[in-house]
Amino acid sequence: MHADDATDEFDGTASGRCAPGLHLVLLLEGNLDLSYGNRRVVLTTACPRSAHEISHGWPSCAQAFLMNAIEPETFSRRIHRGNYARRLSFVISDQWLQHLQEASCAAMPARLRSLLSSHLLAQPWQPTPRAIALAEQIVRPPAYEPILQAIYLESRMLDLLAEALAPPRGSQSIIHNIAQTNTTGLSPRGYCRMAELRAFLSGAAANQLSLEDMARQMGMNANTMQRQFRSAYGTTIFDFLRESALQRARLALERDALSIKQAAALAGYTSPANFATAYKRRFGVTPKLAQRSGQR
Known part of the structure; x- marks a missing residue:
């Protein structure tokens, strides 16, 4: 699983290998320009919403797709300075899905079967408000202990995968379903x-x-x-504000070479010692070590 909320600092291309399995990519805000092998996928949330989405209060133009890779493939993301993206992606292995099917003694859903039989076939998916809420929780998880955070993230990824693989529904059915199954309790x-x-x-x-x-x-x-x-x-709102402040301080230490005292002030701490304690509790390293790693 990969999740981030960042702005590109330079132009270029990030490349790697795409692991076999079912890939889910969801863009909450911004722009993404990706390639899997020869398959290029461009996502943007800078798009007009339909009258139906506006009238029902849909929160954004979040974009997503599902794609299966039968074998390893090259992967690349085109980076443009100043481009912003808040997004998440994760991959589920075919073996895990097959094991799940065998354990449940059930037939593979038609949409999933179609996906798993195709190589690099991207199927667009329009996230519902509930799916967007789950994605936001994955991108910004609570500051639990590591094992509890892993449980928290896995539960939401599986819930999000179920949302993505559910049979497509008509617009009226979608709105009815949100009212019935939206576990966030929000319209x-x-x-x-x-x-x-x-x-x-x-x-x-x-x-x-x-x-x-x-x-x-x-x-x-x-x-x-x-x-x-x-x-x-x-x-909570307080924890969100604290997390945002610590993330800004972390970036300042690692990228901008701020002093620990300056980073503490940026995060809203009057005491560098209290800042260091909170920083280590959140990231598992001291601010001094983070500062050194950014200078390498």
Whole structure:
């Protein structure tokens, strides 16, 4: 599994090998330009939404696809300076799926059978609000202990895979299904409001506001806002802000060669010692070690 939320810093091409198996790629925001062998896939969320999506409050133009690789293939991603992408991808081996089929004593669903019999056939998939919420939780998981975080991530990846492989439904069926099975407890409109709040929290201005100030800005009760945000993203507003601050500090230490005192201030800590404790608890290394690794 790979998940990131980053802006490209240079132009170029990142290349590697694509492992055999069923690949799921979901772009939450931004642009992706990928190639698997000779198969090129370009995704962008900078697209107009349909009247149906707007009227039902669908949160974004998130894009996704499923593709199976029967054998190893070359993989490349074209990088453009300033390009932003918040996305996730993971691969499920054919052996695991076959084992699951045997254990359940059930026939392979037609769509999955079709995918597994084709090499590098990309099938587009329009993520539902529930799928987007699951993806957001994978990209920004809570700061659990390693084994608990692994359990958390695996449960959401399997849930997301089930969403992706479910039989396609008509637009009315989709809306009905969201109302019946959306485990986030949010309507599409409610999730859209939480996506707006998340975008606001990612900016520096949010650090200067109290929870009550944020709630007033969103036109909501503070307790309701907290509950809905946790439902959508699996974390509290406070933990999200702290995680964002620590991630900014980490990038500053590794890339910009800031001092530990400067990184602590950037993350909102007045005490470098308290910052170092929080940093090590989150990333498993001290800020000093992170600083040295960035200077190599």
